[in-house]
Amino acid sequence: MMGPTIDLQQVALTLGQTRILYDIDLHVPAGSIHALIGPNGAGKSSLIKTLMGQMPHRGSLTLTWPDKPGVIGYVPQALEFDRTLPMTVDDFMGVMTQRRPAFFGLSSRNTGAIDDALVRVGMQDKRKRRMGALSGGERQRIMLAQALIPAPALLVLDEPMAALDEAGVAVFEDLLAYWREQKVTVLWVEHDLDAVRRLADRVTGLNHRVIFDGPPAEMLSAGQLLTLFSAHPRQREASGETSGAATLSRAAA
Amino acid sequence: MIFDSIRVLLQGWAEQELLPQMFTYGFVVNAFMAGLIIGPLLGGLGTLVVVKRFAFFSEAVGHAAMTGVAIGILVGEPYTGPYGSLFGFCLLFGVLLNYLRNRTGLASDTLIGVFLSISLALGGSLLLLLSGRINIHILENVLFGSVLTVNAQDLMVLSVIGLLTAGLALFHYNHLILSSFNAQLAAVRKVRTILMDYLFVMLVTLVTVAAVKVIGAILVGALLVIPAATARILAHSMRGFFWLSILIAIVSTLAGILLPIQFALPVPSGAAIILVAGSVFILSALARGFGPALKGTTA
Numbered sequence: 001m002m003g004p005t006i007d008l009q010q011v012a013l014t015l016g017q018t019r020i021l022y023d024i025d026l027h028v029p030a031g032s033i034h035a036l037i038g039p040n041g042a043g044k045s046s047l048i049k050t051l052m053g054q055m056p057h058r059g060s061l062t063l064t065w066p067d068k069p070g071v072i073g074y075v076p077q078a079l080e081f082d083r084t085l086p087m088t089v090d091d092f093m094g095v096m097t098q099r100r101p102a103f104f105g106l107s108s109r110n111t112g113a114i115d116d117a118l119v120r121v122g123m124q125d126k127r128k129r130r131m132g133a134l135s136g137g138e139r140q141r142i143m144l145a146q147a148l149i150p151a152p153a154l155l156v157l158d159e160p161m162a163a164l165d166e167a168g169v170a171v172f173e174d175l176l177a178y179w180r181e182q183k184v185t186v187l188w189v190e191h192d193l194d195a196v197r198r199l200a201d202r203v204t205g206l207n208h209r210v211i212f213d214g215p216p217a218e219m220l221s222a223g224q225l226l227t228l229f230s231a232h233p234r235q236r237e238a239s240g241e242t243s244g245a246a247t248l249s250r251a252a253a
Numbered sequence: 254m255i256f257d258s259i260r261v262l263l264q265g266w267a268e269q270e271l272l273p274q275m276f277t278y279g280f281v282v283n284a285f286m287a288g289l290i291i292g293p294l295l296g297g298l299g300t301l302v303v304v305k306r307f308a309f310f311s312e313a314v315g316h317a318a319m320t321g322v323a324i325g326i327l328v329g330e331p332y333t334g335p336y337g338s339l340f341g342f343c344l345l346f347g348v349l350l351n352y353l354r355n356r357t358g359l360a361s362d363t364l365i366g367v368f369l370s371i372s373l374a375l376g377g378s379l380l381l382l383l384s385g386r387i388n389i390h391i392l393e394n395v396l397f398g399s400v401l402t403v404n405a406q407d408l409m410v411l412s413v414i415g416l417l418t419a420g421l422a423l424f425h426y427n428h429l430i431l432s433s434f435n436a437q438l439a440a441v442r443k444v445r446t447i448l449m450d451y452l453f454v455m456l457v458t459l460v461t462v463a464a465v466k467v468i469g470a471i472l473v474g475a476l477l478v479i480p481a482a483t484a485r486i487l488a489h490s491m492r493g494f495f496w497l498s499i500l501i502a503i504v505s506t507l508a509g510i511l512l513p514i515q516f517a518l519p520v521p522s523g524a525a526i527i528l529v530a531g532s533v534f535i536l537s538a539l540a541r542g543f544g545p546a547l548k549g550t551t552a
Binding site: 052054072079085096101 | 491493495
């Protein structure tokens with residue numbers, strides 16, 4: 001199933017007294033791989049939470065589905081779970097994908113899909129391992145595997161490459177190619193600029209507001225990146241931003 | 254009633270020496286049936302308590318039961334079963350605590366510490382007020398559990414709560430776990446995290462109320478934690494974790510009820526149950542320390 005088009009118009013987010021996002025305009029075409037980059041604290045994760053309806057925002061946020069609304073998948077940066085829990089990879093996949101309690105084992109309806117997903121991320125031999133005993137990269141592969149069930153039409157990835165080793169990166173690149181082929185819309189928060197340049201269709205530079213947006217080959221120039229990762233983005237100073245906003249930018253950086 | 258029929262049947266078997274002699278006493282059979290309901294309930298729900306890191310919360314709700322009992326007696330409920338106030342106060346305690354946790358952003362243990370102190374202070378004050386009205390020693394049964402006071406009405410309450418709790422917990426088991434892992438992940442999988450938290454608070458409250466008679470208000474929280482903590486030490490999968498927790502809870506409950514009767518020990522049932530469960534925990538922890546096979550695969 002083809003993914004949706006994402007349109008954000010003048011989306012703003014304020015938490016308490018802190019302005020997190022300023023008038024974000026963003027267009028993600030259906031079936032494209034769209035990367036979101038920016039310094040720590042630039043509001044990337046907040047934008048993702050806003051997209052998922054987890055934040056009280058202003059402005060308009062529209063998902064336009066080609067047919068009926070499809071499945072949204074999500075790969076988080078990290079899980080908050082006790083590493084000593086006796087929860088195997090199979091148990092975890094069961095918790096994620098089925099109603100039947102995990103201690104009863106995998107439901108027969110899901111077994112095939114879970115087998116396929118674990119094979120795709122190269123973790124089929126480690127399904128009886130405890131989640132806490134896996135390396136960070138292996139756990140990240142399991143996060144990718146859970147996002148395959150049920151097959152998503154829109155996928156939100158929050159720094160999926162952060163813990164991946166070389167083999168894991170290859171698995172991730174294969175998955176991106178697969179999602180591209182399936183016309184899944186992918187919104188991808190990433191720090192690895194080289195990966196973004198190679199793999200994304202478009203890239204948006206975010207530092208509380210959209211600093212740039214376009215094809216990676218054009219956008220990821222030294223000048224643009226300097227502006228994006230600068231504590232005092234030139235565009236903001238040029239537009240006569242108040243000193244309060246500049247302070248916020250410094251604090252976020 | 255069905256429990257009366259079962260009691261008469263078991264008493265008959267004991268008289269024919271098919272069961273130990275102590276089962277000729279009606280109260281022993283009642284307590285035995287109560288243990289068979291409470292054990293699996295606390296053991297199963299305890300796995301969620303451990304996964305969601307709600308152990309301190311469960312202890313606090315158990316302690317709130319003491320205040321609930323005091324309020325119940327004060328407003329005229331029977332001291333052998335003040336279920337209305339018990340349930341009402343524990344539920345208010347749990348729901349308010351969860352509400353403030355969501356609204357204030359305070360760490361759970363800080364908030365629980367505050368609530369627990371207030372609840373104990375209130376309970377202690379009310380108990381002192383009550384000491385002029387009733388024999389305060391009667392309250393010992395409520396605080397530490399007594400097999401002597403379990404009657405058919407208690408068994409019926411236990412059964413209804415047991416079925417309701419087990420049904421809700423099993424139906425939402427995976428979602429209750431997922432909601433504690435990652436809020437966004439839960440949201441995209443259409444799990445309502447806040448609703449799951451309130452549901453869980455309600456489940457813990459229900460089983461606490463149900464188990465107060467046998468285990469006592471002071472100790473009921475412990476049986477939600479100890480069997481599951483023991484199972485976590487020994488198990489390598491969710492399957493082992495869940496079933497071991499239930500097994501340990503059943504064995505502890507039945508042993509804690511029957512051993513003091515068999516050996517005429519002057520120990521309250523709740524204390525005996527927790528002592529058995531605690532011994533199993535210590536043995537398991539030692540076994541884990543000395544037995545590499547129990548440490549689990551780390552590579």
